Amino acid sequence: MVTDYIAVDLEMTGLNPNRDRILEIGAVKVLGGEVKDTFSHLVNPKIPVSETVVKLTGISNEMAGLARDIDEVMQEFLAFAGEFTWVGHNVIYDYGFVKQWAVNHNIPLEKRAVDTLKIARKCLVFPEKKSLDSLCMFYHIEREERHRAYMDALAAHRLYEILKKEFYEGEKELFLPRELQYHGKKQTKATLSQKNYLKELSEYHKITIDIPIEELTRSEASRLADKIIRQHGKIPDALRHRNGNFHP
Incomplete structure (x- = not known):
């Protein structure tokens, strides 16, 4: 039975670790079933x-x-988490974003976790929905704010302790930490030709790109260029050749 752990929750700009960004990281450090330390930081995506x-x-x-840069916040979070087992609700989702950051920075990262969503799906008939919101309502777990990383991490900790008391003796296997598996591909920064092409598209169509081009990965730059072309069209080849510029 895991009694010392880190309960974790992240808020993101979307659902896909390959193209969305971390927005907030929250965690509580639990020793002997009691919260001993907390972590809560917004991230500038x-x-x-x-x-x-x-x-x-x-x-x-x-x-x-x-908010601060993801590299600063993530390094502090990983130091806070140390070698502790993670606990979270659908924790693989949060881990995927952390792992993708680690892959991008060539940092080895392997974690074991207990997932309260898997426990709830196996052990509970009601409520029908097993979201953190539904289970907090079912068990009267109070949260000052919903969908904020720290409060959801704290709620996941409280949910885990409740589920452990109710179901551990009959479902010990569910409460064993498991290796988290996420296989991310390293994301590299956009090439100079990609960045120049985006600037050309912006100037030609007289549109504003509200994402800092220097921060884009190669895949993000490619998707953004495709989106602009779908919405506004290509730059005529004659103009591009005249300026000595070519599609990357």
Whole structure:
């Protein structure tokens, strides 16, 4: 039975670790079943936060813009987490974003975790939905804010302790830490030709790119160029050849 662990939750700009960014990291350090330390930091994703995410989390673009860089926050978080087992609700989702960051920075990272979602799906008939929101309502777990990383990490800790008391004796296998598996491919920065092409598209179509081009990965730059072309069209070849510029 895991009694010492880190309960973890992240908020992100979207669902895909390959193209979305971490927005907030929250965690609680639990020793002997009691919270002994906490971690809570916003992250500047350096891309716009969608209205959907703003409404869901309450994290505005202004708040995100004032936050620290992901590299600083992530290094502090990994130091905070140390070698502890993770606990989280659908924890592989959060781990995927952390692992992708580690892959991008050539940092080895392997973690073991207990997933409260898997326990709930196996042990509970009700509520029908096994989301953290539904289970917090079912077990009367209070949260000052929903969909904020620290409060959700704290809720995951409280949920785990409740599930452990109710079901551990009959379902010990479910409470064993498992290796988390996420296989991410390293993301590299956009090439100079990609960045120049985006600038050309922006100038030709007289549009503003609200994402810092210097922060884009190669795949992000490619998707953005394709999106602009779909919406506004290509730069005529005659103009591109005249200027000595070519599509990367």
